[in-house]
Amino acid sequence: MHRKITFPILCLSFIPLIGLAGQAAAGSAVAPAAPALVTAIRAGKFIDVEAGRVLANQIILVRGTKIEAVGANVTIPDGAKVIDLSKMTVLPGLIDCHTHLADLADAEPLNVLQRTAVETAYSAIPNARVTLLAGFTTVRDVGVYRAFNDVAMRDAIARGIIIGPRMYVAGAYITISEGAGAMTGLSPDIQLPWDLHYGEANSPWEVRQKIRELAHRGADHIKVLSTGAVLTHGSNPKSIEFTPEELRAAVEEAGNFGLRVEAHAHAAEGIKNAIRAGVASIEHATLIDDEGIALAKQHGTYLDMDIYDEECIQSAPDTPADFLQHDRDLAEAQRRNFTKAVRAGVKMTFGTDAGVCPHGINARQFAFMVKYGMTPMQAIQSATVNAADLIGHSELFGSITAGKSADIIAVNGDPLADIRELEHVQFVMKEGQVYEAAGMSRSGGPGLR
Ligand SMILES: [Zn+2]
Numbered sequence: 001m002h003r004k005i006t007f008p009i010l011c012l013s014f015i016p017l018i019g020l021a022g023q024a025a026a027g028s029a030v031a032p033a034a035p036a037l038v039t040a041i042r043a044g045k046f047i048d049v050e051a052g053r054v055l056a057n058q059i060i061l062v063r064g065t066k067i068e069a070v071g072a073n074v075t076i077p078d079g080a081k082v083i084d085l086s087k088m089t090v091l092p093g094l095i096d097c098h099t100h101l102a103d104l105a106d107a108e109p110l111n112v113l114q115r116t117a118v119e120t121a122y123s124a125i126p127n128a129r130v131t132l133l134a135g136f137t138t139v140r141d142v143g144v145y146r147a148f149n150d151v152a153m154r155d156a157i158a159r160g161i162i163i164g165p166r167m168y169v170a171g172a173y174i175t176i177s178e179g180a181g182a183m184t185g186l187s188p189d190i191q192l193p194w195d196l197h198y199g200e201a202n203s204p205w206e207v208r209q210k211i212r213e214l215a216h217r218g219a220d221h222i223k224v225l226s227t228g229a230v231l232t233h234g235s236n237p238k239s240i241e242f243t244p245e246e247l248r249a250a251v252e253e254a255g256n257f258g259l260r261v262e263a264h265a266h267a268a269e270g271i272k273n274a275i276r277a278g279v280a281s282i283e284h285a286t287l288i289d290d291e292g293i294a295l296a297k298q299h300g301t302y303l304d305m306d307i308y309d310e311e312c313i314q315s316a317p318d319t320p321a322d323f324l325q326h327d328r329d330l331a332e333a334q335r336r337n338f339t340k341a342v343r344a345g346v347k348m349t350f351g352t353d354a355g356v357c358p359h360g361i362n363a364r365q366f367a368f369m370v371k372y373g374m375t376p377m378q379a380i381q382s383a384t385v386n387a388a389d390l391i392g393h394s395e396l397f398g399s400i401t402a403g404k405s406a407d408i409i410a411v412n413g414d415p416l417a418d419i420r421e422l423e424h425v426q427f428v429m430k431e432g433q434v435y436e437a438a439g440m441s442r443s444g445g446p447g448l449r
Pocket of ligand 1: 098099100142353
């Protein structure tokens with residue numbers, strides 16, 4: 001979609017990253033590092049997502065990977081690189097709270113059996129890249145069929161080996177046997193490799209055991225499947241899977257390791273079981289009822305509703321027939337319930353289930369969130385301040401504020417007048433590094449550090 005970036009730019013943006021990593025690793029054996037580069041961004045319009053307002057003609061000072069100062073009267077130091085976005089609208093890097101970057105984006109989950117884990121990992125590299133270039137500088141990635149492929153992808157991005165958003169990963173799906181997060185649809189005599197059924201658990205203590213292992217092996221949060229699923233063979237989205245005892249065990253055990261839990265849930269009872277157990281967010285929340293909405297409000301539970309996906313599920317030529325059957329009627333109900341939840345003032349985040357729709361078109365969901373009841377500002381806040389709060393790192397990202405990571409994007413028009421401007425992000429900076437700079441000088445211009 002937005003392939004404006006050229007290979008030389010990527011190469012050039014990469015070299016300093018790897019160079020810095022090398023210096024850090026060498027420790028005291030090398031001379032002190034040069035002072036961090038300073039960049040000043042001139043923002044014509046600036047979306048202050050914390051206050052819910054738009055400011056004109058702001059200057060954002062970036063030193064190294066962090067934002068140092070923001071304001072109309074910030075002095076630009078001598079020698080600073082200036083990026084002129086005075087004709088654009090500047091806002092924080094977007095955050096998608098429900099992605100599956102490390103999986104194949106196939107409609108048929110069983111296709112994963114036709115590839116080795118390594119082949120899947122390499123095939124998934126472009127998923128991370130297109131997501132970042134679309135303006136999403138952080139994702140909460142909520143499960144993977146090949147356990148720990150997401151941990152490896154997160155670390156590869158953090159080390160600068162591949163390009164992608166900052167990832168917070170689940171490590172695996174925690175699911176009942178043959179449940180919503182399991183690899184189903186196989187004959188009973190097929191024995192799956194360990195990583196394709198790693199997260200199966202069938203009692204509170206098995207749930208705790210999985211969480212202990214996942215916490216030790218690098219998970220940032222825990223994904224549990226509270227009800228059946230749409231995109232799983234033999235599953236019924238309206239069925240209850242984990243019991244309240246198992247969900248409570250998950251939240252308590254995850255809490256012991258400082259981790260939060262998100263629950264996949266379509267059915268009303270499964271949603272309420274998870275909210276009462278104390279999960280941080282409900283994924284999909286398709287059939288949430290009035291009691292569920294009231295409970296979410298009372299508990300401060302985020303709803304992370306993927307209301308655009310229907311467009312992809314019904315239009316993809318290869319969506320399996322049983323998935324279409326599950327999906328029927330659910331999508332419209334989910335959109336109606338989204339409207340109710342927005343009106344009730346429930347906390348909401350932006351989560352697309354990217355992988356169902358192709359990676360990189362995440363921002364198309366914004367227009368649906370506005371169509372079904374949010375103001376454009378609320379939709380932007382759901383993907384910035386709210387998302388950072390749900391992930392638990394408001395101190396690091398989610399707004400353009402001094403001290404936070406320099407995760408900054410820009411669009412041509414005014415997304416508050418036309419939210420679809422977010423589908424055409426023109427400028428992407430993550431941790432002070434420019435990855436996308438459409439229409440700007442390719443030599444010596446922004447990003448060419
Ligand atoms: Zn999902």
